[in-house]
Amino acid sequence: MAQWLAAQPKTIVVQPTTLCPMDCTYCYLLERHLKQEMTPQVASAVADGIGPSWEPVEVVWHGGEPLAVGLTRFVELLQPFESLRQARRVRHKVQTGGGRPITDAWCDVFEQYEIGVGVSIDGPRELNHHRVDRGGRPMFDRTIAGIETLKRRCIPFTVLAVVSQDGTGQAAQVLDFMRDLGTSWVGFNIEAKEGANSDGQTPSIDHARQFWRDTFEWCRRNNDVTVREVSNLLGFLGLTQERRDADSQHDPIPTIAWNGDVVLLSPELLGVRSVTYDDFVAGNVLEDDLSAIVQRSDELLYVQEFTNALETCKQTCEFFSFCQGAHAGDRFFEHGTFAVTETDHCRNSVQAPVLALAELLQAKGSR
Ligand code: SF4
Known part of the structure; x- marks a missing residue:
């Protein structure tokens, strides 16, 4: 167990509100x-x-919509972390969906508490049709x-x-949009079946x-x-062979719900129930102390x-040295168990980014 899971998290996800x-x-x-609300x-x-x-940790305020907790309560929730932040042992990040x-006033708080800001947006207007308010109205504007x-x-x-099926053919348009938006960093999540999105349409690997x-x-x-994803893969390829072959430890990513409950490995497991x-x-x-909760994680079946x-992944999968086993939650949401390896x-x-880069390099080599 100790081989696969780090004893100290690098990331803690905190849910200020479910709303x-x-x-x-x-x-x-x-x-x-x-x-x-927390x-x-x-x-x-x-x-x-x-x-x-612990090494410095990133505290990610995620929701629900974290800003929906309101400015006054949010600032109250930041106070207990102040001595840690000032000692550079904690840095905050807020991930907002724009809800x-x-x-x-929010910008003042971001500046005062040195909060990194992440925004969720899927690309140009026509690719944001999934992002709507409770009345079904688009959130884009x-x-x-x-x-x-x-x-x-x-x-x-x-x-x-999020990259849905209809976005898989529009990577360049999406990236042009992101550049014009003024961000310098983008993470793409190919749509997957997770939590309440159990009917989600997962793009095929060819589209990916x-x-x-x-x-x-x-x-x-x-x-x-x-x-x-590009940076991760190129960074991996830049490592020495010895470091590429080494196993890395998974961050347990403790995710703390509004009421103090802690789930491990995958924030998407929060609020989910399962017979098993x-x-x-x-x-x-x-x-209970958060460190103690993390330390006894190996008592949990999941x-x-x-x-x-992960051990099976290592024995059987040719992508393992780069992948190191991917996300836990997707195994459960796709297969109902964590005791599987491959997922969409x-x-x-x-796999798709590795194969895509190999194809491009091959095509370049044969020219
Ligand atoms: S999670 Fe998937 S890609 Fe990663 S090592 Fe396991 S089977 Fe391979």
Whole structure:
């Protein structure tokens, strides 16, 4: 177990509220219609649980829509982390879907607490048809208005974009849009079946390959936007053979719900129930120290199954040295168990980029 899972997280995901005013058709959050908010007492317990020996951690405020908790409560939730932030042991990030306006007052908070900002937008207007409010109205203009505020205030932002079937043929248009938007970093999530999005349409690996081929080509001609998946793969190829062959440890990514419940490995497991794995909750920070909850993770069936499956991945998959086993949650959402290896997610987001780059290099070599 110790071989596969890091004892100290590098990332903690914190859910200030379950509520999201949006109703994106591919959203995985089951409780997004409920207004359940984290109290400062829970935030204090999270901060107190960050072990003194831990390396600096990124605290990602994710939701629901994190801004939906309101500015006053959000600032209250930040206070317990202040001594850690000032000692550079914690840095904050907020990932907003644009479901609440990004105002100057929010920008003041981002600046004061040195909060990294991530925005979710899927590309040009026509590719954002999944991103709607509760009345089914498009969110695009409201998200763009928030981004304009960030730009006016010179606050840098990253972008997470979901790539659905209809976006797989439009990589260049999406990346042109991202560059013109003013971001320098984009992470692409190929649509997958997760949580409440159990009916999601997952693109085929051939469509994903086309998307990644076009993405590599775009990145070859443009260097103003870093694409997470391209950067990860090129970074891996730049390693020595010895480091490429070494196993890396998975971040347990403790995700703390509004009420202090902690799930491990995958934020998407929050609020999910299963006959086999119950509620995935590893403990509650109001009752137990976060470090202790992480340390006894190997008692959980889903963690045991995932780490055993990593061993199988290592024995059987030719992509393992780059992949290191991909995401845990996708195994469960696609197959109902963690005791499997291949998923649509790993085919489309790990195997497809590798195959796409190999095809491009092969084509270049044969010219
Ligand atoms: S690509 Fe899939 S099957 Fe291969 S190592 Fe990664 S998760 Fe396992």
